[in-house]
Amino acid sequence: MSFNWLFHGLLPAPDSFNPRKFFQLCGLTKKSPQEVKNVFNILDNDASGFIEEEELKFFLQRFSAGARVLTDKETKAFLSAADDDSDGKIGVDEFQAMVLS
Numbered sequence: 001m002s003f004n005w006l007f008h009g010l011l012p013a014p015d016s017f018n019p020r021k022f023f024q025l026c027g028l029t030k031k032s033p034q035e036v037k038n039v040f041n042i043l044d045n046d047a048s049g050f051i052e053e054e055e056l057k058f059f060l061q062r063f064s065a066g067a068r069v070l071t072d073k074e075t076k077a078f079l080s081a082a083d084d085d086s087d088g089k090i091g092v093d094e095f096q097a098m099v100l101s
């Protein structure tokens with residue numbers, strides 16, 4: 001996956017990261033559910049089947065190694081936007097729903 005172009009001038013300033021906008025910018029919203037699942041698996045670094053807060057922090061770095069980590073505020077906002085059943089982590093269904101709807 002190469003989204004490096006996104007980080008030349010488009011890397012969001014601290015506390016301004018907007019996941020929905022990011023998904024649109026990198027074209028993820030036009031991908032198939034399976035492709036979105038592949039991205040989910042990359043973000044689920046420990047392969048637990050969920051993206052936990054500790055993994056979500058490194059969201060930008062999974063796309064580009066030189067990117068910053070998300071701030072606590074951004075991480076919590078991202079989590080609550082995706083976490084439909086409020087279990088404190090993001091499942092693949094929740095991730096697909098957030099990206100594709």
Ligand SMILES: [Ca+2]
Pocket residue numbers: 044045046047048049050051052055
């Ligand atoms: Ca995980």
